[in-house]
Amino acid sequence: MNVLVIGLGSMGKRRIRLLRELYPDFGIFGVDGRADRRQEAEKQSGIECVDSVVEAGRRFPVAAAFVCTSPLSHSSIITECLQNRWNVFTEINLVADGYERNMKLARENGCRLFLSSTFLYREEIRYIRKRVGKEQRWNYIYHVGQYLPDWHPWESYTDFFIGDKRTNGCREIMAIELPWLTRTFGKVIRTHVLADKMTGLNIDYRDNYIVQTEHESGSKGALIIDVVSPEAVRKLEIYGEHRYIQWSGTPDSLQEYNAETDRLERVVLQEAEEHRDGYRTFVVENAYKNEIREFIELVVNGRQPEYGFAQDLEILKLIDALEEEA
Template identity: 30%
Template structure:
């Protein structure tokens, strides 16, 4: 099986590691930057290309699009044109996803948007507790993810990659990344009231904090904060239910449950974070699980668990969050948002 990775930056290299861990694949890499091609060849001994058409001419069975988010559409359309199954890292643009859905209609191509956090051990354990109705009906969700932008890629200047651009800023990136698993465990969000702004002295023109009050379809109230200014970093969730409270600490790998008497604490083995990363970087094993599911879908052994249409629902909420902040009022999410 031959896999082409488009984009050999941080995520592209992570996908190379994932594939090498998962099996014996023919891994090809494309990147316009020579330094990244050379790094990938030196570290992983893969064949690299400086011309995307030349790379496509090698007839890969699938393409992994690990470019900055604003370039996903370009390479997704190229994959569709060549009838090649493809995976995309986290999308930011509802407009781009709509175009991909339109272009892929009627074709038997696997199009797999990223859903990384669904595979996190904390999310899996939380799903079990919810199915057991451990704290009964859920009334509120409070979730906070904060990590200073300077610690995302400690080896490079934060101003030199996509998290420093207005349309693909770091705080914006956190919103769909976290909403993905929240949608999965609870339900769709139907309305939001939000504040999106810059409050720090980061030397980039991006919004660095998203504060969101959300109403879920099943009646749950959500309060979320996503920022790129917090140091140290946090990723924590608090669920308030009719019978008690659940506290999740993604960094410590703990889930605490209190049903009125005492705290029961469970420590999970969440796996190792790749060398060189700081802050809230998720463990490598959840990326491996995501890639394994994509490869099984490419082999037509199982259906990929997250669709373009589901991805669009989340991005519609992201659009509504930004619109709510701009207009200063609550926004109801519809298919047209």
């Protein structure tokens, strides 16, 4: 299979590297408007690159495209790919631009449309979802935060999409976390939001949120999201009567209360953790691999993923409502 990676920044490079590891027989081509990125990809990955999707369509026999550009550019690029009858894997979108149009176009052209939601493919999250189940009510406290300039230390946050109000850093965290939280605890039916701007950063949006949630299952949560914390933090506590789960974002930090021993015990997962130097400890490679496998399964065998554009549209509406409530 020949695949096209559109956008050769940090995520595009990651997708190329993982595709090479998972499917060494695949042909991989690249697209980026920046000559320096094309040259780097050609040198480091040995792939042929061009400067536009139009040129790629002329030159390469492509079956699937990975859209790894900044979120506000996704909609038009996805449309272009679908018009070429390419199956599409897209990174997180953050805005609903073109959703209805692209879902309709994918159906009409017989193309597969896949949306990244990396946390749904993490083994820790799968374990938590299984343990929470559907029969009992839980409470959770979840804090996710990291100082905005530290997200990509190699570039200014004002040059990166997290500095834009429409695709801001808090919104991205919500779009990463809410899909798995709603799959685990059920649809959010009521919220209360406190938010403001604490930092002196050059941004025009609220940089921290405290969100109280009530789910249709009866479970409740306190979700704390920020781009303020100087220490990168992901800390989750889930509890009920005689039940407690704790997680700090890494596979080896998942712990569960054992009522028989009255102790908190580490949960041993089956998947060996894969971590890449240069990223925070809670950025684990396994989930990125798992969702690529899921996409290829969708393309080859028609296996439907549990999360896609229709589900994400509802999550984006929820995020819009949280921002408006604040």
